[in-house]
Amino acid sequence: MRWVRLTAVARKEVIHIIRDVRSLSIVVIMPVVLVLFFGYGVSLDLKHLPIYVYDREGSEQSQALLKRFQSSDYFEIVRVANNYSELVKALDDGRAKMAFVISSDFSENLRAGGTVSVQALVDATDDNTANVIIGYTQALVQGYSSDVQLEWLQRRGQQVQPPPLSVETRTWYNENLESSAFIVPGVLAVVMSVIGAFLTSLTVAREWERGTMEQLISTPVTPLEIMLGKLMPYFLVGLFDAGVCVVLAIFWFQVPFRGTVMALLISSALFLIALLCLGFFISVVTRNQLAASQVALVATFLPAFLLSGFLFAIEQMPQFVRLVTRILPARYYVSSLKMIFLKGTPVAMLYSQLVPLAIFALVLAALATRVFQKSLV
Amino acid sequence: MNTADRSVLIDSLVKRFGDFTAVDHISLETRRGEIFGFLGPNGAGKSTTIRVLCGLLRPTSGRATVAGFDVAREPESVRQHIGYMSQKFSLYNDLKVIENLRLFAGLYNVPRDLVDERIAWALEMANLKGKEARMTGTLPSGWKQRLALGCAVLHRPPIIFLDEPTSGVDPISRRQFWDLIHQMAAEGVTVFVTTHYMEEAEYCNRLAMIYRGKMVALGTPTELKQKSMKGELLLIECEPLGVAVETLQGGPGVLDAAVFGNALHVLVPNAGVGTAQLQAYLVAHEVQVSKIEPIRPSLEDVFVALTSEREGRKEPV
Amino acid sequence: MERLSFEVYPGEIFGLVGPDGAGKTTTLRMLAGVMTPDQGTATVAGFDVGRDPEGAKYHLSYMPQRFGLYEDLTVDENIRFYADLFGVSKAQRELRSGQLLRAAGMTEFRGRMAGKLSGGMKQKLGLICALIHRPKVILLDEPTTGVDPVSRRDFWRILYELTAEGVAVLTSTAYLDEAERCHRVALLHQGRLLFCDTPAHLKARLGKGVLAVTSPDPRRVREQLQNAEGISSLVLTGDGVHIVVDDVSRRMAEFQARLKQAQVPFDQIQRVTPAIEDLFVDAVSGGKEGEGA
Numbered sequence: 011m012r013w014v015r016l017t018a019v020a021r022k023e024v025i026h027i028i029r030d031v032r033s034l035s036i037v038v039i040m041p042v043v044l045v046l047f048f049g050y051g052v053s054l055d056l057k058h059l060p061i062y063v064y065d066r067e068g069s070e071q072s073q074a075l076l077k078r079f080q081s082s083d084y085f086e087i088v089r090v091a092n093n094y095s096e097l098v099k100a101l102d103d104g105r106a107k108m109a110f111v112i113s114s115d116f117s118e119n120l121r122a123g124g125t126v127s128v129q130a131l132v133d134a135t136d137d138n139t140a141n142v143i144i145g146y147t148q149a150l151v152q153g154y155s156s157d158v159q160l161e162w163l164q165r166r167g168q169q170v171q172p173p174p175l176s177v178e179t180r181t182w183y184n185e186n187l188e189s190s191a192f193i194v195p196g197v198l199a200v201v202m203s204v205i206g207a208f209l210t211s212l213t214v215a216r217e218w219e220r221g222t223m224e225q226l227i228s229t230p231v232t233p234l235e236i237m238l239g240k241l242m243p244y245f246l247v248g249l250f251d252a253g254v255c256v257v258l259a260i261f262w263f264q265v266p267f268r269g270t271v272m273a274l275l276i277s278s279a280l281f282l283i284a285l286l287c288l289g290f291f292i293s294v295v296t297r298n299q300l301a302a303s304q305v306a307l308v309a310t311f312l313p314a315f316l317l318s319g320f321l322f323a324i325e326q327m328p329q330f331v332r333l334v335t336r337i338l339p340a341r342y343y344v345s346s347l348k349m350i351f352l353k354g355t356p357v358a359m360l361y362s363q364l365v366p367l368a369i370f371a372l373v374l375a376a377l378a379t380r381v382f383q384k385s386l387v
Numbered sequence: 388m389n390t391a392d393r394s395v396l397i398d399s400l401v402k403r404f405g406d407f408t409a410v411d412h413i414s415l416e417t418r419r420g421e422i423f424g425f426l427g428p429n430g431a432g433k434s435t436t437i438r439v440l441c442g443l444l445r446p447t448s449g450r451a452t453v454a455g456f457d458v459a460r461e462p463e464s465v466r467q468h469i470g471y472m473s474q475k476f477s478l479y480n481d482l483k484v485i486e487n488l489r490l491f492a493g494l495y496n497v498p499r500d501l502v503d504e505r506i507a508w509a510l511e512m513a514n515l516k517g518k519e520a521r522m523t524g525t526l527p528s529g530w531k532q533r534l535a536l537g538c539a540v541l542h543r544p545p546i547i548f549l550d551e552p553t554s555g556v557d558p559i560s561r562r563q564f565w566d567l568i569h570q571m572a573a574e575g576v577t578v579f580v581t582t583h584y585m586e587e588a589e590y591c592n593r594l595a596m597i598y599r600g601k602m603v604a605l606g607t608p609t610e611l612k613q614k615s616m617k618g619e620l621l622l623i624e625c626e627p628l629g630v631a632v633e634t635l636q637g638g639p640g641v642l643d644a645a646v647f648g649n650a651l652h653v654l655v656p657n658a659g660v661g662t663a664q665l666q667a668y669l670v671a672h673e674v675q676v677s678k679i680e681p682i683r684p685s686l687e688d689v690f691v692a693l694t695s696e697r698e699g700r701k702e703p704v
Numbered sequence: 705m706e707r708l709s710f711e712v713y714p715g716e717i718f719g720l721v722g723p724d725g726a727g728k729t730t731t732l733r734m735l736a737g738v739m740t741p742d743q744g745t746a747t748v749a750g751f752d753v754g755r756d757p758e759g760a761k762y763h764l765s766y767m768p769q770r771f772g773l774y775e776d777l778t779v780d781e782n783i784r785f786y787a788d789l790f791g792v793s794k795a796q797r798e799l800r801s802g803q804l805l806r807a808a809g810m811t812e813f814r815g816r817m818a819g820k821l822s823g824g825m826k827q828k829l830g831l832i833c834a835l836i837h838r839p840k841v842i843l844l845d846e847p848t849t850g851v852d853p854v855s856r857r858d859f860w861r862i863l864y865e866l867t868a869e870g871v872a873v874l875t876s877t878a879y880l881d882e883a884e885r886c887h888r889v890a891l892l893h894q895g896r897l898l899f900c901d902t903p904a905h906l907k908a909r910l911g912k913g914v915l916a917v918t919s920p921d922p923r924r925v926r927e928q929l930q931n932a933e934g935i936s937s938l939v940l941t942g943d944g945v946h947i948v949v950d951d952v953s954r955r956m957a958e959f960q961a962r963l964k965q966a967q968v969p970f971d972q973i974q975r976v977t978p979a980i981e982d983l984f985v986d987a988v989s990g991g992k993e994g995e996g997a
Contacts, residue, residue, distance in 0.1 A: 018785050020786075027775060029776045221772065224770070224772065228738050228766035229761060229789040230761040427852075429852075480712045555878050557722075557723030558880060559989055565939075569923065586879070588942070605944065645857060646860070646861070648885045648887065649902065683976065691854055
């Protein structure tokens with residue numbers, strides 16, 4: 011192994027990256043764009059859901075009930091309607107996610123002491139949202155209902171028993187249940203996939219396509235030198251971009267960082283190595299830049315996006331899919347990221363994530379080297 | 388030459404791509420049944436000119452008429468009346484011979500009732516009878532070449548354009564191919580050939596030499612060899628070669644001297660005079676001369692003489 | 705490639721000549737260590753390419769048909785890359801690249817992107833990268849295909865200068881006429897070696913002479929002479945007919961008489977030097993033009 015030859019290959023690769031506008035923009039712009047996009051654009055919390063209300067009575071009691079909706083963060087009353095057809099149209103158009111109707115005999119029935127129904131018309135085209143709306147609505151109505159009951163009992167001079175059970179919840183690690191806190195770290199996995207695998211997958215294929223590989227083989231440079239020389243720049247770039255994302259996450263999005271830099275570095279390095287070798291492997295096997303990039307996208311970017319736990323919780327996936335995620339390096343990386351950022355897990359305790367990552371890195375490295383050497387004969 | 392005979396007429400044709408001039412004021416006429424060669428290195432503007440003539444590119448200025456149709460105004464008609472065989476044959480390797488023929492018959496709009504007849508004719512001409520079911524990709528290059536030619540003429544066009552038709556093909560196949568071409572020319576088809584291979588140009592009736600978009604010579608191969616050289620060529624076998632070529636650079640009446648294998652090619656104004664002069668000169672400089680004789684210049688010698696003169700030999704190419 | 709054996713000596717330009725598919729590229733690749741032979745050995749500059757590829761590769765240079773120039777690197781960066789791969793020291797590299805660039809007339813183009821050079825210059829740059837480490841053997845695969853004749857001359861001049869320094873040059877070409885420029889030639893056809901000798905000896909081997917008939921109506925000339933005695937091959941050229949015969953003076957007189965008698969117009973019949981192509985055709989078609997391919 012001659013250092014001079016290795017650095018020659020690495021230097022050339024750096025020049026290629028810098029002088030190709032596309033790769034340069036991927037390296038420089040993409041990480042920032044992705045972090046900002048996912049930080050701001052995607053929110054899994056549902057707030058300020060638009061609703062219409064139709065108060066057919068307009069009494070003090072009905073207004074009191076409506077006030078609860080008004081003051082709730084979850085809902086936003088966009089319109090007070092005067093008839094049913096408005097409600098129907100609004101739900102059809104999507105201007106309202108829910109229409110809340112109070113009947114004209116609301117207060118009368120309340121005083122009479124029977125059960126009173128209020129109507130909630132819910133747009134269930136997205137059933138996740140619909141469930142949430144129903145939940146919120148019931149909570150609000152329930153709250154009003156208990157208060158009415160309490161008042162009623164107090165007027166009769168009776169003592170009120172608290173309900174036998176109550177649940178005290180405390181959310182650890184992410185007190186405000188801010189979704190950005192667990193999405194943004196996951197963006198690192200996506201960024202690394204693009205740099206680690208996508209960009210790398212082009213490098214060998216490009217040499218074959220342009221005919222320069224043949225000449226390269228006729229020189230004394232060894233396959234190992236070529237491989238390391240080509241991967242080194244991407245490794246450094248990958249770590250650098252990861253750093254950029256981390257900085258943005260912490261200082262811009264206020265994502266808490268409770269772990270150690272060492273833990274972050276180790277897990278990122280392992281993941282990156284695994285991806286680089288995978289990208290290299292794809293490049294060697296496809297010999298064609300177009301095919302290489304497509305395979306790389308499907309093999310790394312998509313899984314990182316959809317199946318790593320980055321956006322969609324793995325626990326909610328069907329069993330078969332959950333099994334599939336076990337062979338994805340991205341899954342382990344994303345969980346390690348969440349643990350490092352939000353729980354502050356030290357390196358020693360991360361073994362359940364780091365060991366699989368290390369195995370992936372080793373296996374893929376061996377595979378890539380082997381395949382590359384064979385392809386050069 | 389009346390108008391009907393002028394199958395291809397090019398008048399001051401110019402084609403620019405941005406600020407790069409690919410074709411720079413080329414003018415020429417071909418006759419019916421003539422084999423006309425367009426000779427020049429890669430990048431000289433040959434393929435661009437062909438594409439203009441086929442109606443695939445619009446001229447920047449100037450005019451060109453093919454088979455009586457203006458290429459800029461009636462490209463469709465032009466394309467119906469020409470056959471085109473491109474570099475490396477443009478056949479589909481994963482189709483059988485007969486399938487390629489049927490495809491091109493369709494593309495060239497050969498009338499239904501004539502298709503079978505034409506295909507049979509093409510197979511006969513290309514000597515591929517009995518080989519219809521062979522996969523095109525498995526054919527040797529000489530056969531592919533003839534098949535490509537066959538596919539290009541199914542609609543019996545009056546003019547055919549051949550773009551580098553025999554690159555890399557073995558000499559025997561090449562000769563057979565050119566036999567075919569001569570046959571077609573005898574039947575009145577005008578053949579317009581482009582090539583960068585100087586020796587292939589010897590097969591043409593007339594030639595135009597193209598360099599950097601400009602036409603630098605026009606005439607029959609013999610005419611070009613006789614008139615374009617500013618002198619006569621001598622072959623000198625001597626020892627030691629290196630010393631000889633250096634010495635000759637300033638020698639009497641030497642216009643140009645270059646090593647060629649085991650001998651020198653030297654350009655002098657007059658062969659007779661030159662032979663005697665150089666013999667004496669070299670011997671005086673301690674070079675042993677074993678042979679000096681005049682040789683015919685090749686088309687490459689002609690090309691070099693014409694182009695290096697133009698460029699003044701200063702600018703690296 | 706079948707049982708190919710030959711030797712190339714220092715200071716010689718050796719040509720591998722033959723049409724596409726003859727085996728030229730395969731042979732060069734095996735010598736360069738880019739492809740492994742099924743049988744046999746290749747020794748370059750004293751090193752067995754199969755057993756000690758690294759040793760061999762330091763002393764040889766390979767310029768494939770699609771040369772390994774990086775279009776988005778400058779001339780200097782390309783040279784530096786290859787110099788580093790061959791372990792050329794910085795000082796040596798600067799000295800040598802200066803010399804080579806000057807010889808090629810490309811000194812002022814050092815900072816230009818390789819992709820922006822003309823075809824002829826790219827070729828010269830490829831050659832410079834191949835020579836930067838002073839190889840003893842240089843392998844060129846069809847280096848002058850499609851290049852304009854002036855650049856081709858420059859290229860050959862550089863090759864001749866190399867041989868003066870004792871470098872062995874092995875070059876392949878599909879142009880039979882380019883074979884004339886080599887010191888010795890191996891004619892290949894479909895994986896077999898037909899001949900290996902100097903161009904002069906090869907032509908002498910033909911044992912025959914060549915006549916060229918110039919005429920405004922070549923086809924008629926051909927018709928007339930086709931079946932005449934003593935003809936090995938006859939081919940139409942643009943302005944006449946090119947005939948390989950067994951006895952030049954005798955046939956020349958005969959043909960002249962024949963054509964005059966049949967009133968076929970012709971300008972002259974001359975004896976011309978046989979071309980290597982004539983030898984090739986003769987050898988492959990066994991003395992007469994057959995089916996071919």
